[in-house]
Amino acid sequence: MFILIFLLGFSLLFAISKDFKTTERLALAMPMGLGLTTFIMFLLDRTIHSITAGSVMASVAVLTLVLTGIRLYLDFKNQDLPWKRPRTKPDLSWLNLVWIIFAGMTAYLAYSITVKCLYFPPAEFDTILGYDLLSKAIAHEHVIANSILTNKDMVNGCGPRLLYPPLLALSNSLCYMTGMETPKLINSLFFVSWVFCAYLLLRRFLSSSGAIIFTFLAVVVPEMFAHASFSLTNLPCAIYTTLAVMSFVIWYEQKKEGFFYLSFISIIFGIWTRSEAVLFVGAILIVLLYVAIREKRYKYLLIYASSVVPFLTWNMFLKAYVPRDQAGFFITKVFYDKAKLEQVLRSAWEIMGSNNVYGMTFYIVIAGMFMILIANIGLHFGKKENKIMLGALIVWLIIYGSFGATFISLLLFAALIIAVTFINDDQWEFVLIYLLALGVYTMMFYQIKPDDGTLFSPGGWMQSGYKRGLFCYAPLGLFMVGTSKWASWAFAKMDEQLRLFNK
């Protein structure tokens, strides 16, 4: 079953574009295959009302053959069949001792956490009272609207965690359908793929040493690393959204068409895991709107906007089948509560800045953002706009010094760094997507009703939900800093000196 799913993902990437390298296809095949398989399962549920191992395997096999057939037909038409292409010579110019040490450490960490993950059964509260309970019912009853999801007591007892989009629940159910005792294989497949994907996507911008160092830093984020052995939705969602944003930046910066579609598919799978991934769609759509206005081409904007369809589909499905007490936890009107806003920002930084939770991750991100600001302004100081930006930076420092990290000062900092990266053509779209999504995500918690006292309490919305939701932002922040113009230049210089083998 899982080999077929891997082949499905591989053939999907093969069909989308020839822009991907074989190594990228291999790394991305599993997350893509799993995501697409869950859509097939949803379709089977809606059409023949029977999600069985047999029906899933047959559908996956057929789709794999169709996608491979399409690609081969197109290649045949273009007289560019894969086996007729010239072979590239093996290249070891990327290999050096620094790479070996960091890759070895990353591999050891990934191996150890995978052993832990596969050994222990699911024991997390959210998976027991949520996704994995639903997985068991899907595997046993062969439908999504089963005795768990249609039981009001069960739905109210589980809370919102049972109602998350079904990617993880459906993926987990594949394990039960194939006779496994636990679904932990899914988490391991996600995490191991993630390590390779992160490295290979970083390689699109960075030299080998830079890419492996930032892969290592992304892997060792303490809270995320611990979650690599948990059966929760946060890590898969973070993986898909990171893939989506990184692919989007590759498309924007290097104009490789295939990466646009990879980004589009990844964000769909992200939304199909957790609805909050939709925040990234909003931020990416703003960049695409800019592209559309500048180029008078609306194709990409319209395609990307359609990625919210799964979000709407799942919500319609819930509305149609799931009995639940309607108790929204968001305040739906705009309001200003200074004390609450300050508390949300303070709690957010306590989590981001906690050495125990995110280690040095967000300190590196902040230091990196200052490096981006200073390097861009300083090294292109001849530009008139940069002189204005220096003035703006000084004004911002005065505001920050006077008022501290307030909503306004943070907003001004975001505007300043976006402006500087835009003026100096240093991946402004990455900075905008990152800061906009992070800002809106944080403000979502400001909109949560504080009535029951769980917004700031230990284990409550901020301390648990916000903390895990930052999984999307920790690796992306590192990658944003690592792939910036000046960091990638510095790593390229470093690797020039370290190069042992020529091409």
Next chain:
Amino acid sequence: MVNLSQTAEVKFQNSRISPYTCSYMKPTDKQKKAPQPQPKPKAKASTQIPGTVPIRFSAIIYNVIGAVISVIFLSSFFQHHDQDPNNPAETHINSGYDWMFNTMLKGNMDLIDKNPDKNLQQKYELKWGPGEIVYVNQIKTIVPDTAMVLLPPAKLFKELGYVMTQTGPVVQRLDQQGCKNFSMSDLPWITYFLYPRRFVYADSVGTDLHGATYIVSIGGWGVDRLKYLVEKPEPFMVLPITK
């Protein structure tokens, strides 16, 4: 979705992108500035035939220096700090990485090495201790997959709990020290471990059995609902309603 515009490719070099990545770029939607010229490779290397170039001595030195710096960096990154008993709240800059590597990962790997052949039930006991999961397994062993089980009412779960001992859990009053709440008072929790068996709480069905064929008796509750006499009553029992 299929990209066919391969023929329209324009080749140019981009100094920002590593040589490994892409020297072939497509027509851009956005007009990029003219790329800076790629730094010329050193004359020594460029004149050599690929594969025959000897490793530069300077590169070996830089690699050794880089390796030493990397090892020092990783050692300090994961350096273990023992907790100061006088200041347990003290944290170090690497405390998250220290916990992750030296406590969580090493502790779990040791545990796994010492217990390689545990089954699912034993692994839960290893993780949570011999507590309620032992009772859950008792229900799993006795009750068939298709059966419905009658559980005590919510009121009883507010009075009784259990304590973990070496030999397994023991039912106690909740006001006793170290006594834990039963998680089986939560319908999704018990359903997760025992699905597809179904559960119903006594207070939601009144005196009706609601199709239940088994009963979970805690602290003597529910014995009166059985259609036979229990010879050796236990604090925790899983019993068929009729024999």
